Amino acid sequence: xxxxxxxxxxxxxxxxxxxxxxxxxxxxxxxxxxxxxxxxxxxxxxxxxxxxxxxxxxxxxxxxxxxxxxxxxxxxxxxxxxxxxxxxxxxxxxxxxxxxxxxxxxxxxxxxxxxxxxxxxxxxxxxxxx
Amino acid sequence: xxxxxxxxxxxxxxxxxxxxxxxxxxxxxxxxxxxxxxxxxxxxxxxxxxxxxxxxxxxxxxxxxxxxxxxxxxxxxxxxxxxxxxxxxxxxxxxxxxxxxxxxxxxxxxxxxxxxxxxxxxxxxxxxxxxxxxxxxxxxxxxxxxxxxxxxxxxxxxxxxxxxxxxxxxxxxxxxxxxxxxxxxxxxxxxxxxxxxxxxxxxxxxxxxxxx
Numbered sequence: 001x002x003x004x005x006x007x008x009x010x011x012x013x014x015x016x017x018x019x020x021x022x023x024x025x026x027x028x029x030x031x032x033x034x035x036x037x038x039x040x041x042x043x044x045x046x047x048x049x050x051x052x053x054x055x056x057x058x059x060x061x062x063x064x065x066x067x068x069x070x071x072x073x074x075x076x077x078x079x080x081x082x083x084x085x086x087x088x089x090x091x092x093x094x095x096x097x098x099x100x101x102x103x104x105x106x107x108x109x110x111x112x113x114x115x116x117x118x119x120x121x122x123x124x125x126x127x128x129x130x
Numbered sequence: 131x132x133x134x135x136x137x138x139x140x141x142x143x144x145x146x147x148x149x150x151x152x153x154x155x156x157x158x159x160x161x162x163x164x165x166x167x168x169x170x171x172x173x174x175x176x177x178x179x180x181x182x183x184x185x186x187x188x189x190x191x192x193x194x195x196x197x198x199x200x201x202x203x204x205x206x207x208x209x210x211x212x213x214x215x216x217x218x219x220x221x222x223x224x225x226x227x228x229x230x231x232x233x234x235x236x237x238x239x240x241x242x243x244x245x246x247x248x249x250x251x252x253x254x255x256x257x258x259x260x261x262x263x264x265x266x267x268x269x270x271x272x273x274x275x276x277x278x279x280x281x282x283x284x285x286x287x288x289x290x291x292x293x294x295x296x297x298x299x300x301x302x303x304x305x306x307x308x309x310x311x312x313x314x315x316x317x318x319x320x321x322x323x324x325x326x327x328x329x330x331x332x333x334x335x336x337x338x339x340x341x342x
Contacts, residue, residue, distance in 0.1 A: 110330065
């Protein structure tokens with residue numbers, strides 16, 4: 001699995017962005033950038049090449065769901081895997097995320113092992129589909 | 131207590147109220163409780179030092195956000211630095227092991243072993259300082275905990291008052307539509323609920339059941 005992949009971590013809390021970034025680094029992914037909401041994330045995704053998006057749901061300006069939908073509606077971005085990492089534990093949110101095209105869903109608080117497992121599982125699916 | 135009297139007034143009436151001056155008086159009472167409590171936040175002796183100069187309760191909530199963010203950043207910075215020191219010790223140990231295996235006498239005679247010991251001593255002292263910094267960064271919890279507890283109590287009182295008021299003034303045919311769970315957010319207490327998951331395993335099971 002390539003560790004040169006470029007990640008975009010989207011969360012309105014800088015602490016959580018930093019934690020996810022740190023965990024991705026420990027897993028072996030050093031190329032990580034951050035956005036503080038969906039608007040900034042979408043702008044970054046349209047202006048640079050990314051390989052993976054890790055997004056919160058509850059954010060100002062543009063929520064994680066809106067970002068996910070915007071990514072999946074954009075022909076140039078829809079191939080991007082989006083992993084939702086959120087405190088939202090309602091089943092309807094999980095189902096909605098899956099139906100909208102999320103590649104995975106992690107509820108906070110989570111462990112490094114959970115993040116690593118989900119990221120690798122998504123990578124394997126992508127590799128198998130390629 | 132004013133809020134208790136309001137509760138009693140609301141609770142004793144079985145008939146729905148129309149929006150009358152009395153309702154506005156009750157809302158006024160609730161607002162007074164809110165105002166008084168917010169004022170109290172600024173005069174509690176233990177909080178006063180920390181909250182000096184803060185103009186109002188909203189600033190105090192911002193103060194909590196700032197204190198927790200500051201502590202989180204301090205901890206993460208200390209962890210980064212401690213991990214760097216740890217990586218340095220690990221690397222130096224590997225180098226020393228190689229040097230000793232290659233030529234133990236030379237390793238000692240050249241001063242490499244002594245330098246290594248001093249290096250480890252210095253790094254462990256720095257790691258210890260980072261750990262102390264992490265411990266000290268938790269000092270926000272005492273003051274912010276008190277402010278949070280006060281605000282939570284206030285919020286609970288207000289919620290009770292407003293729900294009772296709402297139930298009294300809502301038209302009878304609309305009462306069933308008043309849903310007490312309408313305020314959604316992160317699930318703090320999932321006990322007895324079937325609409326939420328409580329752990330990552332349940333998320334995975336749910337997604338698997340949907341074919342994902």
